[in-house]
Amino acid sequence: xxxxxxxxxxxxxxxxxxxxxxxxxxxxxxxxxxxxxxxxxxxxxxxxxxxxxxxxxxxxxxxxxxxxxxxxxxxxxxxxxxxxxxxxxxxxxxxxxxxxxxxxxxxxxxxxxxxxxxxxxxxxxxxxxxxxxxxxxxxxxxxxxxxxxxxxxxxxxxxxxxxxxxxxxxxxxxxxxxxxxxxxxxxxxxxxxxxxxxxxxxxxxxxxxxxxxxxxxxxxxxxxxxxxxxxxxxxxxxxxxxxxxxxxxxxxxxxxxxxxxxxxxxxxxxxxxxxxxxxxxxxxxxxxxxxxxxxxxxxxxxxxxxxxxxxxxxxxxxxxxxxxxxxxxxxxxxxxxxxxxxxxxxxxxxxxxxxxxxxxxxxxxxxxxxxxxxxxxxxxx
Amino acid sequence: xxxxxxxxxxxxxxxxxxxxxxxxxxxxxxxxxxxxxxxxxxxxxxxxxxxxxxxxxxxxxxxxxxxxxxxxxxxxxxxxxxxxxxxxxxxxxxxxxxxxxxxxxxxxxxxxxxxxxxxxxxxxxxxxxxxxxxxxxxxxxxxxxxxxxxxxxxxxxxxxxxxxxxxxxxxxxxxxxxxxxxxxxxxxxxxxxxxxxxxxxxxxxxxxxxxxxxxxxxxxxxxxxxxxxxxxxxxxxxxxxxxxxxxxxxxxxxxxxxxxxxxxxxxxxxxxxxxxxxxxxxxxxxxxxxxxxxxxxxxxxxxxxxxxxxxxxxxxxxxxxxxxxxxxxxxxxxxxxxxxxxxxx
Numbered sequence: 042x043x044x045x046x047x048x049x050x051x052x053x054x055x056x057x058x059x060x061x062x063x064x065x066x067x068x069x070x071x072x073x074x075x076x077x078x079x080x081x082x083x084x085x086x087x088x089x090x091x092x093x094x095x096x097x098x099x100x101x102x103x104x105x106x107x108x109x110x111x112x113x114x115x116x117x118x119x120x121x122x123x124x125x126x127x128x129x130x131x132x133x134x135x136x137x138x139x140x141x142x143x144x145x146x147x148x149x150x151x152x153x154x155x156x157x158x159x160x161x162x163x164x165x166x167x168x169x170x171x172x173x174x175x176x177x178x179x180x181x182x183x184x185x186x187x188x189x190x191x192x193x194x195x196x197x198x199x200x201x202x203x204x205x206x207x208x209x210x211x212x213x214x215x216x217x218x219x220x221x222x223x224x225x226x227x228x229x230x231x232x233x234x235x236x237x238x239x240x241x242x243x244x245x246x247x248x249x250x251x252x253x254x255x256x257x258x259x260x261x262x263x264x265x266x267x268x269x270x271x272x273x274x275x276x277x278x279x280x281x282x283x284x285x286x287x288x289x290x291x292x293x294x295x296x297x298x299x300x301x302x303x304x305x306x307x308x309x310x311x312x313x314x315x316x317x318x319x320x321x322x323x324x325x326x327x328x329x330x331x332x333x334x335x336x337x338x339x340x341x342x343x344x345x346x347x348x349x350x351x352x353x354x355x356x357x358x359x360x361x362x363x364x365x366x367x368x369x370x371x372x373x374x375x376x377x378x379x380x381x382x383x384x385x386x387x388x389x390x391x392x393x394x395x396x397x398x399x400x401x402x403x404x405x406x407x408x409x410x411x412x413x414x415x416x417x418x419x420x421x422x
Numbered sequence: 423x424x425x426x427x428x429x430x431x432x433x434x435x436x437x438x439x440x441x442x443x444x445x446x447x448x449x450x451x452x453x454x455x456x457x458x459x460x461x462x463x464x465x466x467x468x469x470x471x472x473x474x475x476x477x478x479x480x481x482x483x484x485x486x487x488x489x490x491x492x493x494x495x496x497x498x499x500x501x502x503x504x505x506x507x508x509x510x511x512x513x514x515x516x517x518x519x520x521x522x523x524x525x526x527x528x529x530x531x532x533x534x535x536x537x538x539x540x541x542x543x544x545x546x547x548x549x550x551x552x553x554x555x556x557x558x559x560x561x562x563x564x565x566x567x568x569x570x571x572x573x574x575x576x577x578x579x580x581x582x583x584x585x586x587x588x589x590x591x592x593x594x595x596x597x598x599x600x601x602x603x604x605x606x607x608x609x610x611x612x613x614x615x616x617x618x619x620x621x622x623x624x625x626x627x628x629x630x631x632x633x634x635x636x637x638x639x640x641x642x643x644x645x646x647x648x649x650x651x652x653x654x655x656x657x658x659x660x661x662x663x664x665x666x667x668x669x670x671x672x673x674x675x676x677x678x679x680x681x682x683x684x685x686x687x688x689x690x691x692x693x694x695x696x697x698x699x700x701x702x703x704x705x706x707x708x709x710x711x712x713x714x715x716x717x718x719x720x721x722x723x724x725x726x727x728x729x730x731x732x733x734x735x736x737x738x739x740x741x742x743x744x745x746x747x748x749x750x751x752x753x754x755x756x757x758x759x760x761x762x763x764x765x766x767x
């Protein structure tokens with residue numbers, strides 16, 4: 042039945058808007074990414090495609106309707122990279138991958154109309170700290186929501202060897218885990234927004250002593266920053282140089298700490314893997330070295346608040362069929378008694394009397410001529 | 423001393439209805455007004471005789487659990503709260519169907535039958551079996567169904583007033599409790615499904631519903647096609663027609679019984695309705711069956727299924743549709759289910 046007792050909203054006094062940021066903590070353990078659902082080549086939560094351009098990671102065997110897409114992994118290198126060669130496996134696709142991410146996230150150089158090159162610093166136009174060989178991790182919209190919260194991203198990568206489940210080969214000491222974090226980024230600084238896909242922050246090495254980056258890292262030599270995270274796009278660009286890190290202690294090895302041992306005993310370093318293995322193989326290699334990823338996502342909620350006012354002389358009666366018995370109001374004994382009603386629902390209508398939104402109170406609100414109520418009804422978008 | 427609760431107002435999260443989402447998709451989402459509802463409340467739980475005093479009268483009502491919001495827009499607020507400036511009202515009007523006058527169509531199995539054409543009306547009128555649509559007895563043969571577009575035959579007759587034996591149905595109480603309290607509905611809105619009903623037929627200005635001082639009925643009702651109203655129905659596929667309220671001046675006559683009005687106490691106004699079915703639904707049995715009968719109703723139903731005891735051998739197509747009659751002043755409402763009936767063979 043159509044309601045007929047409406048109150049008109051004064052758009053200047055009764056309606057306002059607000060913006061709220063909602064954050065969720067997203068922990069992605071390494072066991073979900075690899076190890077829980079099978080061994081390399083038959084992992085039920087990993088989806089490879091015939092085109093071989095990337096690999097999708099789910100939180101459950103992906104053939105199940107319960108599975109959620111978490112992220113995709115791929116890799117690539119710039120055409121100017123020393124790894125680029127016609128003899129490299131999937132050479133063109135690796136270059137195409139790099140170019141696609143670069144053109145979408147950074148854009149083109151103004152002078153030569155070629156794609157910008159990723160850099161592990163906040164100025165990608167100055168051609169230092171370039172990352173020409175990269176892993177790319179694209180997080181699903183399901184978990185990043187509107188964006189990754191700045192200053193919360195952390196990824197722990199095992200830079201050592203891997204046979205199965207991160208078991209180190211005893212003869213080659215572990216390269217050790219390295220933690221990368223964007224702790225230097227915040228809502229007020231530490232990011233670059235000159236690209237095409239929003240802001241990015243730099244992933245610095247966590248020295249484990251409360252400091253980040255620096256030229257004399259506590260654990261190993263090499264660069265202090267290894268990648269960038271694009272907050273709005275939900276994409277992490279990780280330099281392959283993270284695996285060139287020298288092992289802590291022990292003897293040096295020509296493959297540094299990273300190596301893959303194939304079934305025939307063939308060993309590859311990260312350079313050999315980038316050139317000699319397919320994209321999916323490289324994705325496997327990274328995936329099995331991911332110990333943990335964590336960040337907070339952000340959902341931006343824009344709300345309209347409608348102030349629905351029940352003044353003292355309004356809404357004190359009801360059309361509820363139980364309100365009268367033989368036409369006599371059941372809440373009164375004599376005419377002088379105060380009328381009373383109880384609010385349980387607020388309906389928001391358009392000019393055509395169509396009910397567009399409904400709000401409920403948690404318990405009935407008593408309304409009589411001695412009180413006034415202002416109910417703030419919030420509609421989120 | 424503890425702090426007073428100064429939270430002030432109450433924040434509520436609203437959910438969009440199905441219609442709200444549709445309007446948003448269309449880019450026509452603009453909220454302009456609001457209303458309050460109390461559908462979960464059973465005011466019968468209000469205990470005016472609670473031994474602990476007035477603070478406890480509504481103890482049970484305040485404990486009523488509230489359901490989450492419905493997405494279906496039709497279930498959002500069914501009744502709503504009312505605003506009357508007079509806080510000394512004790513009686514509120516109701517609206518009831520009248521089944522006492524010969525002009526008033528009778529409910530048959532809780533529905534009003536509406537013959538889609540004269541062929542159907544003739545079939546129904548000739549079906550004189552005791553259990554049939556017309557039946558026998560005091561009501562005659564035609565009081566049990568409406569005829570599409572007829573302006574001088576049967577009507578749906580409803581009355582609004584104070585249905586209480588506390589107040590005598592005289593002129594004085596009508597003035598005191600209805601007119602003076604602005605509880606007189608001089609017009610009614612009629613909501614009907616425009617897929618099945620083309621027009622509502624409503625009372626002309628010459629219609630009368632009264633009695634004499636000797637308690638003789640003075641009932642004269644004629645209808646004409648209602649000029650539509652620009653008021654939005656708020657319901658998908660429903661149109662609104664405005665129906666004149668006929669002053670219901672049937673008064674109590676000392677020593678006489680009430681044989682004319684459905685309202686026990688002071689009467690305010692009444693209205694009478696008939697309908698014109700949508701073009702196509704009125705095809706005769708030799709014509710084409712409108713697809714709406716198949717989509718929204720039933721086809722080829724034997725007469726003795728609808729009217730047990732009928733021996734006519736006819737079959738019928740029918741569609742059931744709801745009509746809402748609502749007083750524009752008091753908002754009291756009455757739902758009528760109309761069964762649009764067409765003789766199929």
